[in-house]
Amino acid sequence: MAAGKTQLAKDLAQKLNLSYLDSDAEIERQEGMPISTIFETKNESYFRALEERWIDKLDDKPTVISCGGGLPCYNDLILKLKTRGKVVFLDTPIDIILQRLQSDQERPLIQNKSKEEIMALNQARWIYYQMADERMVLEYKID
Secondary structure (H helix, E strand, O other): OOOOHHHHHHHHHHHHOOEEEEHHHHHHHHHOOOHHHHHHHOOHHHHHHHHHHHHHHOOOOOEEEEOOOOHHHOOOHHHHHHHHOOOEEEEOOHHHHHHHHOOOOOOHHHOOOOHHHHHHHHHHHHHHHOOOOEEEEOOOOOO
16 A cells, blocks of 8 residues: 555556556446445445456456555455466555555545554555565655
8 A cells, every 4th residue: 555556567567568457446447436435335345356356357468457455465366466477566665655645535444544553454464465476675765
């Protein structure tokens, strides 16, 4: 969450002359509503099932995909992703993530959550992120 996956994936797709997809944007388009509304009107389990169906429907065309931060952590989707291609974990320092999330009102899993709760969520996902084929650490400077 807030690691910079979307921008990096877009840049990589352009550099490699490949198609680009964003799982959250595709699910929002498919459902006709924002992720926050899906969480609010349905629930997280419903959203996670949508992610799984979306992954299952992907074709075999080479594509750079930016996944939501929770996608690899549910329904063995990290394993499904690895059978379809190379999975890269963008390891962003937690202080950068927290800074980016300070004014974010769109992410349902962090609404009304403390810094400690967000850090705990990030830590709980870590085991899945470590299953990625590659780990990329970018240099960041905090303003």
